Amino acid sequence: MTPVRHPDAPAPGELLGAHYGECFGCGGEQPHGLHLQARAGEGVSITAEFTVQPAHQGAPGLAHGGVLATALDETLGSLNWLLRTIAVTGRLETDFVRPVPVGTTLYLEAEVTAVAGRKIYSRATGRVGGPEGPVAVRAEALFIEVQVDHFVNHGRPEEIKAAMSDPDQIRRARAFEVNP
Numbered sequence: 001m002t003p004v005r006h007p008d009a010p011a012p013g014e015l016l017g018a019h020y021g022e023c024f025g026c027g028g029e030q031p032h033g034l035h036l037q038a039r040a041g042e043g044v045s046i047t048a049e050f051t052v053q054p055a056h057q058g059a060p061g062l063a064h065g066g067v068l069a070t071a072l073d074e075t076l077g078s079l080n081w082l083l084r085t086i087a088v089t090g091r092l093e094t095d096f097v098r099p100v101p102v103g104t105t106l107y108l109e110a111e112v113t114a115v116a117g118r119k120i121y122s123r124a125t126g127r128v129g130g131p132e133g134p135v136a137v138r139a140e141a142l143f144i145e146v147q148v149d150h151f152v153n154h155g156r157p158e159e160i161k162a163a164m165s166d167p168d169q170i171r172r173a174r175a176f177e178v179n180p
């Protein structure tokens with residue numbers, strides 16, 4: 001099925017903010033996290049930026065591939081805001097096309113390509129030098145829709161307890177869910 005942007009999705013150009021403050025990809029409370037900032041695009045698409053820090057190295061002066069995969073994963077995960085669906089990564093296939101030095105800003109974009117029941121198919125690219133620059137990384141992913149219970153049942157109780165007693169977190173979790 002062709003993906004459908006939810007009528008209450010954030011407007012194109014709107015900054016999405018973190019879905020969870022402690023998230024390694026987008027949270028503000030992780031000193032060595034990616035602090036990735038995502039923005040709603042047209043249709044079911046997202047743009048995002050992330051600047052590689054010294055804490056993200058694999059080889060000297062170069063971004064770790066796993067960190068770049070995280071940036072792609074996080075950008076793809078942000079598409080959930082536009083579908084107003086909670087979904088987790090089931091599969092993430094990554095191509096590393098060019099090395100990415102520390103200090104580089106990665107310009108990411110992602111889109112949902114198809115939805116089939118609980119399965120959400122998507123793809124993303126990360127470019128260097130500017131939003132129109134050469135592709136350094138790309139990914140194809142399959143996200144699977146889950147209920148909030150997925151986190152409540154599987155997350156470590158102390159973090160779940162803290163999240164559930166934080167009204168801001170409850171509001172953010174609700175923003176993902178389709179209103180009946």
Ligand SMILES: CCCCC/C=C\C/C=C\C/C=C\C/C=C\CCCC(=O)SCCNC(=O)CCNC(=O)[C@H](O)C(C)(C)COP(=O)(O)OP(=O)(O)OC[C@H]1O[C@@H](n2cnc3c(N)ncnc32)[C@H](O)[C@@H]1OP(=O)(O)O
Nearest residue numbers: 019073074077087088089090091144146151163164173176
């Ligand atoms: C108040 C408390 C607040 C707490 C919540 C706070 C905030 C919530 C808001 C947002 C958070 C949301 C997400 C996080 C966002 C961004 C982070 C980036 C994203 C991630 O980083 S997220 C972490 C990594 N991620 C995982 O931690 C998943 C571990 N995993 C599982 O938990 C299960 O594996 C699951 C649930 C995925 C599926 O399990 P399941 O039992 O529900 O469903 P099942 O297995 O039946 O699959 C259904 C259909 O998907 C197909 N399928 C499944 N997996 C596939 C694969 N790998 N390849 C190909 N097809 C696959 C099947 O083949 C079947 O297809 P079909 O229907 O055609 O038969």
